Amino acid sequence: MNPPTGTLQPTAQPRLARWKAVLDSRFMPPVLITLILLVGNASFGILEGYQKTLLAIATSIAAELLLGRVFLRKWPHPASAYISGISVGILLRSPAYWPYALCAALSITSKYVLRMRGRHIWNPSNFGICALLFLASASVAGLSIQWGNNFAAVVVIWVLGSLILWRARRFHITAVYVISFLLLGLLRAHITGDPWQSEISPITGPMYQLFIFFMITDPKTTVRSRSGQCVVAFVVAFVEFLMRLDQSIYAPLYALFWVGPAAMLIEMWMDSRRAHSVGTLSVQAARP
Amino acid sequence: MMRISPARIIVSIVFVGMLATPAILRRLSVQRDQFTGVHPDCQAALARYGLCFKEVSKQAGIDFVHEAPVLDAKLNSIMPEVASMGASVSIVDYNRDGWPDIYVTNSRTGSMNHLYRNNHDGTFTDVAPELGIADVNKAGTGVSMGAVWGDYDNDGYEDLYLVKWGKPQLFHNDQGHGFTDVTGTAGLPPWINANTAVWLDYDGDGKLDLFVGGYYPEDVNLWHLENTRMMPDSFEYAKNGGRKYLFHNLGNGRFEEVSAKAGIDSRRWALASAAADLRGTGYPDLFVANDYGVAELYLNDHGHFHEAGEETGVGFAPKSGMNAAFGDIFNQGKYSIYVSNISEEGVLIQGNNLWVPQEGSGLHYRNMARDLGVELGGWSFGAQFGDLNNDGNLDIFLENGYISASKTRSYWYDFSKVAGGNSSIISDASHWPAFDGRSLSGYQQKKVWINDGAGRFEDVAQATGVTDRYDGRAVALVDLWNTGALDAVVANQAGPLLIYKNAVASGNEWIEFGLEGTKSNRSAIGAQVTLYWNGQQQVQSVMGGGGFASQNDRRLHFGLGKNPRIEKAVIRWPSGTVQTLRTPSADRLYVVKEPQ
Numbered sequence: 001m002n003p004p005t006g007t008l009q010p011t012a013q014p015r016l017a018r019w020k021a022v023l024d025s026r027f028m029p030p031v032l033i034t035l036i037l038l039v040g041n042a043s044f045g046i047l048e049g050y051q052k053t054l055l056a057i058a059t060s061i062a063a064e065l066l067l068g069r070v071f072l073r074k075w076p077h078p079a080s081a082y083i084s085g086i087s088v089g090i091l092l093r094s095p096a097y098w099p100y101a102l103c104a105a106l107s108i109t110s111k112y113v114l115r116m117r118g119r120h121i122w123n124p125s126n127f128g129i130c131a132l133l134f135l136a137s138a139s140v141a142g143l144s145i146q147w148g149n150n151f152a153a154v155v156v157i158w159v160l161g162s163l164i165l166w167r168a169r170r171f172h173i174t175a176v177y178v179i180s181f182l183l184l185g186l187l188r189a190h191i192t193g194d195p196w197q198s199e200i201s202p203i204t205g206p207m208y209q210l211f212i213f214f215m216i217t218d219p220k221t222t223v224r225s226r227s228g229q230c231v232v233a234f235v236v237a238f239v240e241f242l243m244r245l246d247q248s249i250y251a252p253l254y255a256l257f258w259v260g261p262a263a264m265l266i267e268m269w270m271d272s273r274r275a276h277s278v279g280t281l282s283v284q285a286a287r288p
Numbered sequence: 289m290m291r292i293s294p295a296r297i298i299v300s301i302v303f304v305g306m307l308a309t310p311a312i313l314r315r316l317s318v319q320r321d322q323f324t325g326v327h328p329d330c331q332a333a334l335a336r337y338g339l340c341f342k343e344v345s346k347q348a349g350i351d352f353v354h355e356a357p358v359l360d361a362k363l364n365s366i367m368p369e370v371a372s373m374g375a376s377v378s379i380v381d382y383n384r385d386g387w388p389d390i391y392v393t394n395s396r397t398g399s400m401n402h403l404y405r406n407n408h409d410g411t412f413t414d415v416a417p418e419l420g421i422a423d424v425n426k427a428g429t430g431v432s433m434g435a436v437w438g439d440y441d442n443d444g445y446e447d448l449y450l451v452k453w454g455k456p457q458l459f460h461n462d463q464g465h466g467f468t469d470v471t472g473t474a475g476l477p478p479w480i481n482a483n484t485a486v487w488l489d490y491d492g493d494g495k496l497d498l499f500v501g502g503y504y505p506e507d508v509n510l511w512h513l514e515n516t517r518m519m520p521d522s523f524e525y526a527k528n529g530g531r532k533y534l535f536h537n538l539g540n541g542r543f544e545e546v547s548a549k550a551g552i553d554s555r556r557w558a559l560a561s562a563a564a565d566l567r568g569t570g571y572p573d574l575f576v577a578n579d580y581g582v583a584e585l586y587l588n589d590h591g592h593f594h595e596a597g598e599e600t601g602v603g604f605a606p607k608s609g610m611n612a613a614f615g616d617i618f619n620q621g622k623y624s625i626y627v628s629n630i631s632e633e634g635v636l637i638q639g640n641n642l643w644v645p646q647e648g649s650g651l652h653y654r655n656m657a658r659d660l661g662v663e664l665g666g667w668s669f670g671a672q673f674g675d676l677n678n679d680g681n682l683d684i685f686l687e688n689g690y691i692s693a694s695k696t697r698s699y700w701y702d703f704s705k706v707a708g709g710n711s712s713i714i715s716d717a718s719h720w721p722a723f724d725g726r727s728l729s730g731y732q733q734k735k736v737w738i739n740d741g742a743g744r745f746e747d748v749a750q751a752t753g754v755t756d757r758y759d760g761r762a763v764a765l766v767d768l769w770n771t772g773a774l775d776a777v778v779a780n781q782a783g784p785l786l787i788y789k790n791a792v793a794s795g796n797e798w799i800e801f802g803l804e805g806t807k808s809n810r811s812a813i814g815a816q817v818t819l820y821w822n823g824q825q826q827v828q829s830v831m832g833g834g835g836f837a838s839q840n841d842r843r844l845h846f847g848l849g850k851n852p853r854i855e856k857a858v859i860r861w862p863s864g865t866v867q868t869l870r871t872p873s874a875d876r877l878y879v880v881k882e883p884q
Contacts, residue, residue: 070295095631095639095658098313106306113296113303136310137634151710197719198702201709247701249635 030082032160033214037086039156053089056100060085063108071112080124080220081108087125087210092132094140103128103140117268121261123221130257133250142250143207154204161213170217176230177216178203180237188244199244202252211252221260223267232263333752334793337738338677341753341776341788349411350404352785355396357431357453360513365722368691370510371395373483374453375761375779376434376837380446382419383464388766388841390777391416391448392785393432397511399425401432401450410769420467421448421459430454430479430511434762434837438487438496440537442810449498451837453481453510456500460541474535475542480506481530487832488563488572489809489862490550491591495537496809496832501558501576502530516718520557521711524606526580528715529557551593556581562612562834565816566623567651570864572814575602577609577627583641587651601653602627607638611836615673615682617644617660617739619824625653626684628668628836632729635700639663640671640686661745662686662737667729670836674765674774675847678796680824681739685776687760687836691723692730699726731757758783766841772798772875774845779837797848797874799857803830806882807863811842814862815882819846820855848874 037053060081068076088103107128111120114127132140165171185199192199202208216222216236222229236252236259243251330340345351354375363370374395379388387406394401400422404412416422425431434451441447445461458474459467481504487496504510505528508518520526532552535543547553556578563572571588578584582603586593597603602625611628618624622645629638640663643653657663665671667690676683691699702721706714713719734754737745749755758780768775768789776788799819803812813832818825828844848854857869861882872878 067299070299093637095637095663099310102306102309106303109299109303109306113300131307132310133634135307136314138314139310139637141632141635141637151712154710192721194702194721195719197713197716198706198709198721201706201713201719204710204713205708207708244705249701249704 027079028164029214030079030086032164033083033086033090033210035160036157036209037090052094052097052100053086055097056089056092056104057082057085059101059104060088060108063105067108067112083214084108084125084128087214088128091125091129091143091207091210092140093143096139099132099136099140102136103132106131116265119220119264119268121221121264123215123218123256123260126215126253126256126260130250130253133253142253143210154209157209157213161209165213165217168217168219170219170222170229172226173217173222173229173233174212176233177212177237180234181240184237184241188241191245208252211256215253216256216260221264223263228263228267232259235259235263330753330791333748334791337748337752338679338793338796339738339748339752339773340791341736342791343753343756343786344410344789345785345787347410348787349407349413350390350785350787352392352402352404352414354392354780354782354785355394355399356782357395357510358397359510362513362516363510363717365724366717366720368693368723369720369728370717372691372759372781373761373837374431374433375781375783376432376451377762377764377777377779377785378435378437378833378839379764379766379777379841380437380448380839381842382437382446382461384445387770388768388843390764390766390768390785391421391435391437392779393435393450393837394425395431395433397425397427397431399431401425401435406768419465420469421450424450424457429457430481433483434485434833436485436487436498436833436839437811438498438813438832439809439811440487440496440498441541442495442805444804444810446811449485449487451482451485451500453483453504454479456480456482470541473541475544476535477506477533477545479509480533481508481510483559483837484561484576485833486561486563486574487811487813488574489814490534490563490572490574490588490593491536492571492862492864493537494805494808494863495539496811496813497537498533498535498543499552499561499563499574500533500535501561502532502555503557503559503579505530505555515716517716519715519717519720520580521715523580523608523707523714526557527555529555529578529580531555532558532576550591551595552586554578554584554595556584559610560612560627560834560836562614562625562831563814564614564623564829564831565814566614566645570860570862572862575612575614575625577612579608579610580606581609582606583609583612583627596651600651601655602641602643607641610669611671613671613673613835614829614831615684616827617642617673617682618743619681619741619826621818621825621827623827623829624656626662626671626673628665628671628686628688630667630729631664632667632700635704637664640665640668660743661747662735665735666732669760670762670779670838672763672765672776672835672838672840674840674845675798676736676765676774676790676792677738678773678792678798678847678849679741680796680822680826680847680849680852681741682826683739684735684737684745685754685763685765686735686737687763687778687780688729688734689732689757689759690729691727692757692759693723693727694725695727695731697724697726699723699728703728730759732760733757734760754788756780756786758786762836762838764835764838764840765845767800767843767845770877772800795850797850797852798846799848799854799872799874800843800845800877801857801859802843802877802879803859803861804879804881805861805863806884807865808861808882812861812882813842816860817844817846818858818860820858821848821852843877 064081189196240255403416642657
């Protein structure tokens with residue numbers, strides 16, 4: 001996951017400007033996710049200790065600094081790696097330590113290895129977590145029931161998360177996904193005959209809070225146009241819908257795993273076609 | 289042509305290596321398992337592990353098959369889940385003939401509980417009907433979930449408290465010739481939906497008191513539901529379960545409910561409890577393993593409890609507690625606590641807890657289940673400590689498996705879909721998808737973890753003959769045939785009662801103690817024996833219930849290893865009297881009466 005970032009706008013109202021600056025700061029998402037972690041652990045003990053999460057964060061930041069230095073010849077900002085590490089620490093469940101280090105390392109390394117035209121195409125922590133769930137199911141699980149099931153925590157996360165996403169101009173992604181999920185959940189209930197409450201239940205759970213606010217909105221691994229982002233969010237929800245019909249427990253993570261990179265590749269292909277057309281037109285226009 | 293930098297090539301190779309790491313680790317793990325693997329041959333198991341189990345229920349004349357509860361039809365769609373408990377086993381010498389007998393519960397309305405009298409020749413006979421403790425699951429009274437035995441009136445014969453979803457029942461043992469239902473005069477409440485109870489003398493007055501842990505709220509009649517909002521409101525933080533009871537024995541056949549006065553106030557969903565003096569105060573502390581939440585540890589301050597789960601470390605991380613057993617696994621004179629939870633590959637890995645007391649001031653525990661290799665036991669239920677191969681170290685026998693139905697279709701997807709959701713969704717049974725014949729962590733391999741004495745446990749269940757795949761609930765350890773080996777009696781949900789007879793390799797010696805209180809309660813529940821031999825010590829306590837829905841034999845069994853030099857056995861009675869037996873001999877049972 002990378003932090004959704006916005007642009008600082010000058011304002012005549014200093015106090016308001018300060019608040020806006022705080023909300024727009026690229027430190028805000030890390031602060032929010034840290035808050036979720038601390039509140040979740042203090043009230044519900046979701047981590048069973050901080051060691052594994054600290055290991056994931058440390059591994060993530062170390063990998064980012066090392067690889068950034070090698071490939072970009074500069075020290076990268078650690079905010080993105082911090083969020084990836086903390087996401088791994090929250091979303092991954094294992095009694096062992098090694099999956100946390102491995103997942104964090106895989107997440108960050110994927111940014112530098114799996115690249116097309118200078119862009120990484122997988123959301124880092126989505127890639128790392130899915131890779132571990134695919135390849136090490138005997139040792140790891142995803143976050144599922146380790147949450148308080150109460151409404152208050154969800155409301156706090158939704159209010160804060162929505163505020164930040166609104167400022168970062170990415171709230172529409174979350175909104176399209178959530179609406180799509182709910183409508184498709186009702187359709188799924190109709191198809192399977194299961195209670196509709198059971199179909200919308202997941203979105204009230206812990207995994208989705210991180211998924212909808214931090215993963216699908218990642219600026220580095222989402223397409224650029226606003227309409228494209230809405231389409232991709234819907235397609236993620238739709239692929240998840242199909243996977244859920246096949247009883248895939250980690251359907252949202254897997255759906256993003258496949259749809260996210262596919263959308264990026266399509267966008268790159270369309271960009272290249274556009275560039276080619278512009279180039280051809282330019283050449284034609286330049287001909288006497 | 290595009291040029292790829294050496295750095296990118298190296299990082300790509302490392303990346304592929306990282307992706308391959310889980311597969312490599314799994315392969316290594318499989319190879320290790322194969323190395324320690326299956327030895328169906330009993331001789332090989334004896335030579336290698338020092339024990340071998342043989343399932344002998346048929347030869348013993350036992351053909352009991354547990355029947356699950358059938359509750360209100362409103363719960364039909366998830367009946368396998370809500371009716372997933374009730375199989376229990378407790379050991380008692382009800383007629384004082386010196387041979388342990390077996391009591392097992394049944395859970396369908398109208399079904400019979402069984403008391404298997406030990407015939408001293410390897411066989412058992414069900415005598416529950418003639419003694420009046422068989423037909424206890426009558427319509428309108430609820431059904432059995434467990435049983436604990438204790439001599440509440442100190443007449444020398446063990447009495448029976450029947451743990452039920454329904455009307456709790458207390459039976460007085462009439463000198464081994466029959467049982468009288470004394471519930472009406474005992475002062476018990478009309479209805480408790482409980483899964484656990486334990487006898488203990490919490491105030492040291494020489495009379496056994498009784499703790500009962502509610503699961504469903506006591507105002508819920510599971511056969512006549514007013515509505516379907518009777519499920520937990522959270523899967524890890526639920527506090528809408530049944531209340532807890534502490535019945536103080538008044539000494540005249542009556543009990544007074546004193547939980548609030550004694551400092552016990554909780555509505556967590558209790559599934560297991562056990563009591564022992566964990567701090568050396570002379571008073572029994574109480575450990576409660578809760579489903580859907582954290583465990584509770586009630587420390588006993590001379591008859592008044594204070595809950596210290598969080599402060600001692602055992603009550604912080606919420607899981608699905610289903611077992612409470614105490615064992616001195618390091619032979620240091622201190623109890624560790626084993627709590628079972630849920631682990632399912634790729635879905636939910638809570639891991640079982642082995643709470644080991646730490647050095648230093650105050651009581652503080654650290655979960656060392658992973659370090660010692662006893663963390664992953666599937667959907668775990670009952671577990672007991674016992675020296676199964678008499679090598680001087682306490683081992684663990686674990687039962688598991690939740691719902692075994694279809695072998696190809698699982699309910700896990702639907703379970704995880706709902707369980708993580710908002711409380712208003714999960715707490716209503718009507719919101720849960722139908723089970724429709726699917727399994728949930730079914731057909732699991734049991735665990736027999738052998739303690740090597742050096743900090744590691746090894747699972748030898750398959751190699752030593754524990755190969756059943758039933759939905760195990762309760763296990764009780766007992767030297768059924770007075771041979772000096774701990775046998776295992778296993779109660780399976782909607783499955784047969786299994787008797788695993790244990791053959792221990794010759795050479796390893798043992799000693800057993802059968803205690804009888806005089807100033808203390810006559811069952812000697814809470815009495816503690818510390819055995820000193822070969823420069824080490826091991827402590828065990830007479831328990832009034834423990835594990836999950838079970839009670840081990842009250843006689844204490846110590847394995848000693850080869851050529852033991854026993855220094856002494858120190859008995860600390862609940863009255864405070866300390867009695868020392870100097871240089872007792874190995875390979876015999878000591879029947880010890882508390883000095884007057």
